[in-house]
Amino acid sequence: MSEKGLIYFVSDVHLGAPALKNNRERELRFTQWLDEIKNDVAELYLLGDIFDFWYEYKKVAPRGFTRVLGRIADLTDRGIPVHFFTGNHDVWVFDYLAEETGVTVHHEEFITEIQGKKFFLAHGDGLDASDKGYLFLKKVFTNKTMQWLFSRLHPNFAFWLAHKWSASSRLSKSDIDDDFMVVKDGMYKFAADFLKTMPIDYFVMGHRHRMTKQQMDGKATFILLGDWISSFSYGVFDGKNFELKKYNGSID
Template structure:
């Protein structure tokens, strides 16, 4: 990692949530945060549920989020490595974000080394081995033919 560069992690922004107030304000806050970190970010880990609901079907993607998608594309174009972990609210992300933005999509937990230390990274949903019902449901939802 370059000197004076940082790695950032964020999760559970839930952009577009009908249950939360001030969606536009939250989107602007997140866009401002992406602008703020752009000065010193080397890697960005989006740890799931960035969108409250994302359903991608063939060539159709959800409406909105242009401020966020544009900023993520700008970061990627500048060489920032972006990792997107699907959560239980945005697990129907398929090819659009990796192809259009250039991010790396993670559907499962991921182990990586940062500054010589091992990190186990995951959104967290489905990690409970006893929750067989959710694990089955997640397998069905992650099936491309569903």
């Protein structure tokens, strides 16, 4: 990684979400943001749920998203590392994105050092020990046998089924976590427990669709990146400070 430039983090874009009506506008805004950061980005972390649904057959990949995929490929072609973390909506990423766009795919949390600071990076799903229902579903979704059985479905039916599931998700509801308190959240509690085993400077996650920058015990900072549904937010690290920002670019 270059010592010059900025490190960018973004999550929960949910491209192609059937529960949302402005998918084209959001995709154009996201690609505009990618265009604007390309001259100062040293490394880009896509921390899950970039796509609202993704499944790769051996010979079939999801239709659409060509603008976004092209921008990502342009970054990696220029030698800029791009890290793609699978989320609960795009968990079924296998080798297509890595081969076609050059991203490094992470299926689990990732600990790395960036300009002298230690980062714990993850989408965040599955870290809340109290969410028993989702933990069971994640075991089903990541089970190799279940993935093989799903791949036996015709793509038309498989994608229809997945989009029906997604259309009933919390994205279609306007009252998402109105009483959210970060210090009581299961992901925050996970981070607090993890600090007992290893020092971390920054925990950076998505999943909750909330923008949060919370100081923890010691020098650790817990960060939730927000989303590209209502806040159009992202994180940026300059080697000394981590900032949460909102992208205000408009689509003419």
